[in-house]
Amino acid sequence: MPTSMVETESLLAVDVGASTTRATLFDVVEGYYRFIASGQAMTTASAPFKNAGEGVHQAIENLQTITGRRFLDADLHLIVPYQAGSGVDAFAATISAGPTLKTAVVGLLLDVSFKSAHRLARTTYSRVVDTIGMNDRRKPEEQIDSLLHLRPDLILIAGGTDGGATRSMQKLLETIGLACYLLPADKRPAVLFVGNQKLAAEVKTSLQSFTSSLTIGANLRPTLEIEDLLPAQRSLADLYATIRRSQIGGVEELNAWAGGNLMPTAHAQGRIIRFLSQVYDSRKGILGIDIGASAATVAAAFGGELTLGVYPQFGLGEGLAGLLGYTKIEDILRWLALDIPADVVQDYLHQKSLYPTTLPATAEDLALEQALTRQTLYLALNATSKDFSQHTQWLAPGMTPFFEPILAAGSAITNAPTLGQSLMILLDAIQPVGVTTLILDQNNLLPALGAAANLNSILPIQVLESGAFLGLASVVAPVAAAQPGTPILRVRLVYKNGNESRLEVKQGALEVLPLPSGQSGRLFLEPLHRADVGFGAGRGGNMTVSGTALGVVIDARGRPLRFPADHGQRRELLKKWLWTVGG
Amino acid sequence: MFAPVSTSSTTTVAHILPLTTIQRERLLPVPGRVVVRISQKVTPLDVIAEANYGQEHALLDVASEMGISEAAAEDLIHLRTGDRVEENQVIATRGGLSRKTIRAPRNGRVVAVGGGRLLLEVGEGTYELRAGMPGIVTRLIPERGAEITVNGALIQGVWGNGRVDIGLMLPLLSAPDEPLVASRMDVSLRGSILLAGACNDADALRAAGDLPVRGLILGSISSDLLSLAMQVRYPLVVLDGFGNRGMNSAAYKLLITNARREVTVNGEPFNRFTGAAPEIIIPLPVAQQPPMPQAVAAFTPGLQVRLLRAPHVGEIGTLVRLLPGLTVMPSGLRVPAGEVRLESGAGVAVPLVNLECLG
Secondary structure, X not given: OOHHHOOOOOEEEEXXXXXXXXXXXXXXXXXXXXXXXXXXXXXXXXXXXXXXXXXXXXXXXXXXXXXXXXXXXXOOOEOOOOEOOEOOOEEEEEEOOOOOEEEEXXXXXXXXXXXXXXXXXXXXXXXXXXXXXOOOOOOHHHHHHHHHHHOOOEEEEOOOOXXXXXXXXXXXXXXXXXXXHHOOHHHOXXXXXXXXXXXXXXXXHHHHHHXXXXXXXXXXXXXXXXXXXXXXXXXXHHHHHHHHHHHOEOHHHHHHHOXXXXXXXXXXXXXXXXXXXXXXXXXXXXXXXXXXXOOEEEEEEEOOEEEEEEEHHHOOOHHHHHHHHOOOHHHHHOOOOOOOOHHHHHHHHXXXXXXXOOOOOOHHXXXXXXXXXXXXXXXXXXXXXXXXXXXXXXXXXXXXXXXXXXXXXXXXXXXXXXXXHHHXXXXXXXXXXXXXXXXXXOOOOHXXXXXXXXXXXXXXXXXXOOOOOEEEEEEXXXXXXXXXXXXXXXXXXXXXXXXXXXXEEEOOOEEXXXXXXOOEEEEEEEXXXXXXXXXXOOOOEEEEEEOOOOOEEEEOOOOOOOOOOOXXXXXXXXXXXXXXXXX | OOOOOOOOOEEEEEOEEEEEEEEEEEEOOOOOEEOOOOOOEEOOOOEEEEEEEEEEEEEEEHHHHHOOOHHHHHHHXXXXXXXXXXXXXXXXXXXXXXXXXXXXXXXXXEEEEEOOEEEEEEEXXXXXEEOOOOEXXXXXXXXXXXXXXXXXXXXXXXXXXXXXXXXEEEEOOOOOOOEOOHHHOOHHHOOOEEEEEEEOOHHHHHHHHHOOOOEEEEEEEOHHHHHHHHHOOOOEEEEEEEOOOXXXXXXXXXXXXXXXXXXXXXXXXXXXXOOXXXXXXXXXXXXXXXXXXXXXXXXXXXXXXXXOOOOOXXXXXXXXXXXXXXXXXXXOOEEOEEEEEEOOOOEEEEEHHHEEEEO
């Protein structure tokens, strides 16, 4: 594409993560947008710095060192636009650092507004600490006392269909207003109202002066039958940024640099996944996952309809201390190829929560870290799947829907010592079904692209197609009701030069056909014993596949994945699988 | 404009200091009254500020209970925000044939009136903010609290159960990893603050409570004892973490040196964002004011560090040099690392992110 068609040229994107702040530069090279480089620094949002700006400055300075290009002037102001070899044309920023937002959800009916409000709360870095509604058996004064005790950072108010009855909502609003009024001025929560729009003016009048920030968003349940989370998600993302601006030093300046468009990292990730599902018009969904210290994020889009789930409780940092409240220790132990006692794992969870930025230096610690990554990702995906769109195509209930591709971020996955380890974490945790491609976002570009899409719609597409992401493996995962050892799939891979590889895959096996990056081939699949690879039971097909780092991987281990009861056999099997994909 | 601070080669500092100036702000959760004065000497248990803090509320819906309009109800309520009421005091009364009276359910204070309703703050108690450390009041923070300063030894921990007390510190260990056992506890330890290497025995925690002791300092604790540790009535501070690994040698030496001194055990929960941490304070006399602890330190040769991850978790060493480029760890990860000389004399390569400066 000629440069003249490009809307804005260079773009600098900064992401302030829980432990790492990244500055990423995109620019036009020979008429196409390219990822140029990124600089990193420790995030400085927490004590003793308490100012995210210091980490931002250092990350940009590191980027300056790498690129030899200045982005900050002598007064440390961002140089905008690009001039005489310095500066950038546009700037975008995302943030996930900061304490999880304590959130109270207010709604009317358990199966209607509450459900929607909880879904909305899950789209950002929040933890629901109380729910207040019509079915609540507490008296209003008890609800007030609860809010005074919990001191939420955010109150999400949903309820009522547009134009519907208002009396019940008014009563709830009075209770919330009284609680906010009684809180000390510096402890008052931000409030997002996404209920019956008929009450919007009243909400503004009654709550405005007793909140740290009040946002009136579109009703997430305009009618009983329709749930429309998207506008409310945008309002929540804006409010999240507002809360962070008041909580963390330096974020106000970052937001100003971004032209007031600072957004939560997860929201930006969701935007790019939704954008891709619109652009590529895939019949399958597109899945993006990210496991970081602050949260596990799952973004799944089907035909432009996004489901976003953000789970601080499944992050690999502070959240680990409470992980056993969501999963059994045996479910973590099942992923370990080493014999590590349960009490050691439990102590590890608490110790790691104290030092989220530390890294595993021993093989045993790495095994534990990767087992936790599998289980937290598994839990996060399961939790999100309950909210997947009606357009989702599943092979069977309880299985992962069809996705193409699956984009994975988070250093526990993308910086694993070997690509085989990255692959096994993803295969074990996601347990994909049918044919898909696993792609690693090694440079953590997805949030930057999501934020950039706002400024420039061409940039994300060109960067995605530029090779800035690593194609990890093409995966074929047949599902069959056959006994282990029964042949369930014949695979033939015809390379460009006419050579071909053939395999007969048995139930329970994991196999690899090499197809290096830069090459392509034609893949023929012939299911046996009514196995399903996504074309229907027993139906075969063929397709062109592009080369990836690990080639074509046939995962016939079964869905859901089951392990031998004997721990020794299970550990040997885990080792064998890892060895099969290159160690 | 962002301040130019280099962060890539810096680390946070855990304080294990034999002599320093310790300064802490103590703040009420809600506005109240400060009851100390500048230069006043305080002990950890002294109240420095207090606030009326209603624990509960009672909502009296006059309009609804009397079956009248909100406006009519407001005409019957003659109380204003701030007024005190006593139990059974008449809040509103309606004459006529269907006479009805609404009374205050308990003693309290009117905190809001409107819409035919009245909200009372009841069960009102006084929230007392204690100093939490010995020292001198060096600054007053109007309506919120004070800054307290003391000179002495400071040892910060990683986990605390939220309680505070003061007492004579008695070591129950002859080596940093010696566990706390119930059989070692006898009546001679009553009222003291105990020091032990590790604890993986629930009976030992309960026995300490039965004496009772005034506090417990541990190097490490088994994570399955944490819920019990939250319930015990004495302050408990863990210095190094979870498991059965004992206490780091720097804290051990410093605490043993100060055995039988009066120490403050403040089990304030660790909070990464605010910087709050559980700590042990041992007031010491000084000829001149020692320096304040540093908050961050640069990775430079000679730095005393604590190793945060296996295989040498909890060990203390000295940073010899930063290793060039990336170093491959036994896990296979390639990371920026430093060479650390452990107290045993062994040299090991450690990821920089797994090091914490002591100072």
